[in-house]
Amino acid sequence: MKEIKIPELAESITEGTIAEWLVSKGDKVEKGDPVVELETDKVNVEVNSDFAGVITEIVSEEGDDVEVGDVIAKLDENGEAGGEASEEESEETSSSDKEEKAEEKKEDKQEEDKSEDKEEAQIEDTDETPGKNEVIASPAARKRARELNIDLSSVQTRDPMGRVRPEDVEDAAKGGSEKKESKSKPSKKEESKNTEKTEFDKPVERTKMSRRRQTIAKNLVNVQQESAMLTTFNEIDMSAIMKLRSERKDKFLEKHDVKLGFMSFFTKAVVGALKEFPLLNAEIQGNEIVEKKFYDIGIAVSTDDGLVVPVVRDADRLDFAGVEKEIGELGKKARDNKLQLKDLQGGSFSITNGGIFGSMLSTPILNAPQVGILGMHNIQKRAMVMPDDSIEVRPMMYLALSYDHRIVDGKEAVQFLVRIKEMLEDPYDLLLEG
Template sequence: MTVEIRVPVLGESVTEATVGQWFKKVGDTVTKDEPLVELETDKVTLEVNAAESGRLDEILAAEGEDVEVGALLGHLTAGAAGATSAAKTEAPKEKAEDKPAAAPAPAAKAEPAQTPAPAAKATSVEVMPAAQKLIDENNLDAGKIRGTGKDGRITKGDVLEALENGGASPAPAAPAATPAPAPAPSGPRPEEAREERVKMTRLRKSIAARLKDAQNTAAMLTTYNEVDMSAMLDLRAEYKDLFLKKHGVKLGFMSFFTKACIAALKETPAVNAEIDGDDLVYKNYYNMGIAVGTDSGLVVPVLRDADRLSFAEVEKGIAELGKKARDGKLSMADLQGGTFTITNGGVYGSLMSSPILNPPQAGVLGMHKIQERPMVIKGEIKIRPMMYLALTYDHRIIDGKEAVTFLVRVKDALEDPQRLLLDL
């Protein structure tokens, strides 16, 4: 029975996707619910799984092609055995030669044919097409290359890095070492090595469009403050082991910042509002967007009704969303409905920055690196772990007084975290 592979419903207002990568080739055996192809939308990357076990017979949408919801991607034959067909696809040229060949002849042909290709497949991790081409050209062993792509896949950059280090394969080690230490000023650099042109992914184009739209639409302004993190660090150090033992999750900073922002949002409701036409919409719920950096770009999954969650539930929810984001498993529902966003540039070492709004939200809080600095406390200079906070807000909705009040309330709650527990 022939089964159609079609583009599924992608989510509200999303009608088109780009074919990212086929995980199977024509003729490969597939099992039910096994990923067949990866689709990139404006917001998430999702996988289309096999509806039945069988054999992939036809691919109609190539990688990089734009497809609409419901479009036909390919066909598979349910229940078909894939062993013979897989052999046909791996060595199509040998099919004609197998007929006159005697028993020992296929063995002689199979050995050299399998030398480059199975070496890459023996690692149990997938190799991206561009990376496989470089591996074949340089006779590398994929098992010695560390994959940094999604699910440990080996990317073109991984292969290039291995070539530079000269440790991926004994054969290319000598030629790879010669250009790296001594870039000759006399000869011109090869033209193809000067730059690389890569098509933007649909997600990256969507991120670019949304950020530019935020700049063009909102009247963005940023106000700053700094927080003494001493009390929070002491509280976390005292209870982190007990917290982990009881709740099974680490006590991080994000639960404190989330709770502090919610308390401040309740006092300054304009920061939790949005503009809809000529109306201001004030939200009486608190869906916190937590920005997560991934290999594909920045995404903002949403922790819903965070005001009703305990510290442990906040930590678990953020950890789960972060893992789904890095694994490319976020759904459209995970990214919708946020009322306020928190982004942490400190994990990358940022000391201070001005975050950009996530429309249609009116505010975003930027966290930064904790750095010890000399501070004057009651006439004495003392070393304190300090963090800069930045609130970017839409001045069309939020006045300066409200923005500063919000940021001061966040600062007060973080410097005296017991206030969060007592709802003060």
């Protein structure tokens, strides 16, 4: 009999949740066949069998949390798919286990009866001669005290005769656990308020958070607690970009087999601005500032399981078509749940586009350990006063830059955003330089 265990997944991943079993009990698998899909903090991965044989037991069910090294299934190398041998073996094992458990229960019952008889005798003696033992308690109370490991002498009773009853023991257990909790773990008090289940008078539906959603929630809270995050805003006139796209989109699609979107313009503008303001392409490690001399830009993608940020590698070396292809491929992989760990690691700066959902303005949260993230928003036509004091209707977009004020000053952040605005409002130069 062989065991299928959770293998080493990656340096930063030590646990996961069983998302879906790809095999069932009695199925025959070959060495290297995927047997289960595991949901981790970042991506879903398939666990393969290291042996060939028949699945005889599923140890962990879908939804169970597992760690590296845990046994999740058992496999018989000599078994046949749906064969009688493995079934008979499992039946024998099952019947043997049942007999052992029944025998253990029988012995436990006998010992419990003896213990209760002895205890009742002691109680009767106590009731008759209370001087021998100051605690007067009913048999049920003494039994409950043993179960809860409560010292009867410490139990306060409401009985006028001083007799301890089961409800007194229950109250003592509750009070003791609360005091112990508050003394040993005072920091948990606030946490319990947040995690305490609230009962509702009207119908509700409770759903367990996915592992990825839990990780996203934890990371977002950590970023706000561990960084000095600040957001600055600006607006850009999208007229020039929209005109350029209208002029070039057909030839661009014909030549490169990919559509010319907005994201390539913003990605190239971000790279240009990062070269002028390198601290926004850095991160903090201990008491050191690490300036990155590469430009791996994370592009936030919304999926059914939550937000992920796959990375466009070496965006400074790609042309507009290369950026659009990379973004398209990564977005498809994210929505199909096909992203790998390497697709998510090592970004130096991020871009998120809430405008596709209709957002007019927001303050994006940093993607740690990065110190900058650019937020795009919805394009709205607004009346704008032009340099000659005339009024024109222009397609305008608000931009938001969130940054870590620990290493990026307000002056740099504002100038960075202004530089992006200048490049996007004159995209022809951006194309020539890009």
